Amino acid sequence: MSTINTGDIADGTVIDGVHYHQFDIVIVGAGGAGMRAAIEAGPHAKTAVISKLYPTRSHTGAAQGGMAAALANVEDDNWEWHTYDTVKGGDYLVDQDAAEILAKEAIDAVIDLENMGLPFNRTEDGKIDQRRFGGHTREHGKAPVRRACYAADRTGHMILQTLYQNCVKLGINFFNEFYVLDLVMTEVDGVEEPSGVVAYELATGELHVFQSKAIIFATGGFGKIFKTTSNAHTLTGDGVGIIWRKGLPLEDMEFFQFHPTGLAGLGILLSEAARGEGAILRNAEGERFMERYTPTLKDLAPRDIVARSMATEIREGRGAGPDKDYLFLDITHLEPAVIDEKLPDITEFARTYLGVEPYTEPVPVLPTAHYAMGGIPTNVEAEVLRNNTDVVKGLYAAGECACVSVHGSNRLGTNSLLDINVFGKRAGKSAVEYVKTAEFVPLPKDPAGGVKRILDMVRSGDGTERIAVIRKELQDSMDRNAQIFRTDESLEEVTQLIQKLRARYKNIQLHDKGKRFNTDLLEAVELGFLLDLAEVLVYSARSRKESRGGHMREDYPNRDDENFLVHTMAYLTGDPESEEAGDHIRLDWKPVVITNYPPMERKY
Amino acid sequence: MSTAVADKKPAAAEEIPTFTATLIIRRFDPDVDEEPRWEDFDVELYATDRVLDALHKIKWEQDGSLTFRRSCAHGICGSDAMRINGRNRLACKTLIKDLDITKPIYVEAIKGLPLEKDLIVDMEPFFDSYKEINPFLMAGATKGGKERKQSPVERARFDDTTKCILCAACTSSCPVFWTDGQYFGPAAIVNAHRFIFDSRDEGSQVRLDILNDKEGVWRCRTTFNCTDACPRGIQVTQAIAEVKQAIIKGKP
Amino acid sequence: MSLIEAPRTPTRGRRTGGINWEKWGWIYMRASGVVLVVLIFGHLLVNMFLGEGVKAIDFAFVGGKLSDPFWQVWDGLMLWLALIHGANGMRTIVNDYATNPKVRTVLLAGIAVSTIILIALGTLVITTFDPCPAGADPALLASFCEAL
């Protein structure tokens, strides 16, 4: 096998216009998960963080409400209750060993952040303040508990800034505005092992190969497969897509969370913290309808339930507005001073984008695509799985792109900021451990070849199709057919469409043929990932013939533990362009880890 | 409560009307152009659209080579600071209805940082200044893995400046920064302020010394462009004034 | 890419330590400013507003004022404060806009030299001024010169 010997490519070598770099650890993505890993890895190994955005532009910064940890600063609480809530919230599809780690390590994760400088809101006696959040309860569901540590409604912003600040402090190496487009695998003794990544430098249009012993994926979610979403334009799931194209499995892709309170028509999120602080959902008649669905937790029920209840209200004609197609989030009964202190940003969003004054008027809201529970399967050490049991040596994933699975079929609010900190840290630690003894895997011949082919394919595009048109058709259809309510027919419809779009995608037209800052090119590449991920999502969803958590099948409205208390594992096995999704996607199932909490009916 | 609903007139379920707005964008392609040039685009928009939507429409429907940064689309990531009708703003926070659309909307890159392409400038000098002020908590270890205490009053002291999203709207609106780009700029000072006035921090003096520099706070001429430009509503000039006071007094 | 409105990329390291004039300059601008308001408006009031205004200014008028120790101190202070204030202000402006180091040095030196010369000259005039120079046309002098 012909390889470029590692000894030959000193850092900074340029061969055929491709730049070569060597790092012990490469972290792809500079959101919360990536930077948390970097803080762990940076001081112990030669580390690079590659990100398509400046780190502080990552979408972790958009997170608002809080980060859960049973600190018991304001009322009685413990991590075991937190574990229970996480498991129940995820409709028992949660791997309970992982959930236990999440809840246990939450406390340190918060303290770590505080020590790094995060300006949490404080209680009168100077401790970190906590607030209520959906699905978080005391004594196994008795009543809501204050568990979410927060900084106004900008918790994610503060986390992102604090992590970045600490990366600056540690002098972490960032490669900003570098798009990782491929994972390089080399065959060693018959097994494919990761040897590096290939990145496209936005500013120059040049390719960079980063050879490294350990690679951590932390590329965030892919909400842009939907039209109405709280996710950023840049959340196109590149990392998950790259892993998929390598033939590695993706877990539980059918589970996508729809957050109940997006600004109607826009999808911009109004944090659950609003309801944590007392906001109420109302229908057109002004009724607090959540009382009917979940009498104990009411508006603070988990998101899947609230979103579904909202969709039901609208279906049954109790929506507001000319088309009866939205509901209201009402905070008019809260003191303006409280609103200003605790919810300043989201009220500002309502004012800016809808022209609604939340002090006096209820805010129009609608569920919005929010969070991918599924993703790259990992074990609790953040090692990526190549099948149900084996790991890919030297490859790690953390954050929204990963699936540990601590969120099961529905993530609880505030558990994701927790996830990125706990498992980001674990990924960093594992990688450091690994590189202590590992050698560089030699790069294959022409490691950037795959990316060159993709780019050439896209760049040569002088077809007739516009990227935006294809993307919009995909997103519209996903919203119509694969959102809160799904049926076999609706899923079939999107599947068909994706096949057609994929054909049209080959005929796209690119306006920008330049090298520098060619965002036209990148949007095209990103669309490729969106199409792939939408297809896996839909295909996995069709095969899960039950309703659980974020996945609601109208044709199978009940949870079916008999057949489906398992994780979906999807593999790309053939030519993705083949007609039938089933020809190139293979599904497998992975058992759920159950320790203390046998599945029960989920009532709130 | 139900009154609020009754108030909502069942506005006719007809199509929401659109109108045509003209955007004049200052474009620059480093591969071709010697000088930036202005180019017009007519776009169909809703009044509730933002300038970012207009730019997207142009990019997606008319000219894919139009280049700008953006991500979150709701004023939280700081990617899309640009000069709209002569003022720095975030494109995603500027609603078309708030502009006078009987006139064309001028859009150009922020000023004072090297122009790279269309609306994209080189952000490195900006982040370099930021990094120079030690933008991280400097404090000794805590005992036994505990949180540091901080009262709500102490926390409130620096709340305003924690909101910064590093969008550079302020720094690139500052006439002093335009002159030679050596001035630290308001964003760096804002981020220094965030730590100088944090009761947990022990490195204030270091930062005050850094900002007591030739290119530090004293170059600020209180022109308030930064405060007016800040999309997060941070009282930037006020924060700079507080840092000046702290330097004079020798303590925060 | 030395393109549009590109500032110089920071080349020299930023200076720290040493006596820092910037802070004192800044304080001085404010302190002198407040005092100057009184001095300058007093000056303007007496010279241009009261009596017959500018019309009345001649050697006799100035002589009359400058022989009074009160006005001597007043004008002296004004001279020093205003010149240094103005010169420091000009220094700031030169620092802002003169990007060429040579040009900048020349301009700054020019400001410094002219300030020193003018302060010296002005001080000399105020302290050694003789309101009734011998041999001058008495009609041009202040009325009190006759008494001599």
Added chain:
Amino acid sequence: MPEKSASNLVAEPQSPPKIRSPKRPAGTLYRGNEGMWSWVLHRITGVSIYFFLLVHILDTALVRVSPDAYNIVIDSYKTPLMGLAEIGLVAAIGFHAINGLRIILIDFWAFGAKHQRTLFWVVIGIWLVLLAGFIPRQLMHVFGG
């Protein structure tokens, strides 16, 4: 979608024909607010006063040379043109001084920074009053007997 915002806005912009401005500024002027313009004025007036001061010290120094020399120069100032220029000078000093006080208030007083915009208009107000007092009197002195 919230029909509220959309409908009442669109009514107006819809009708007027689009005014196509052919203007292509080479890079638009930054449209700062009061703060920026007050600084521009402060700078311009500062420089003008500085140059005036240089000349003024030199001419006053002539008192040391001889009464004749001084009076000749001063008399040449007493033309109507110079009288008007003096109005400009006083206006400049007036603005610079009052605005200088505004800057000092902003620097040392949180209220000042918060209300700088209002303070700017107060400065303009005081400045106008000052000029209203000075200009008629000066014109009287210059053009009157």
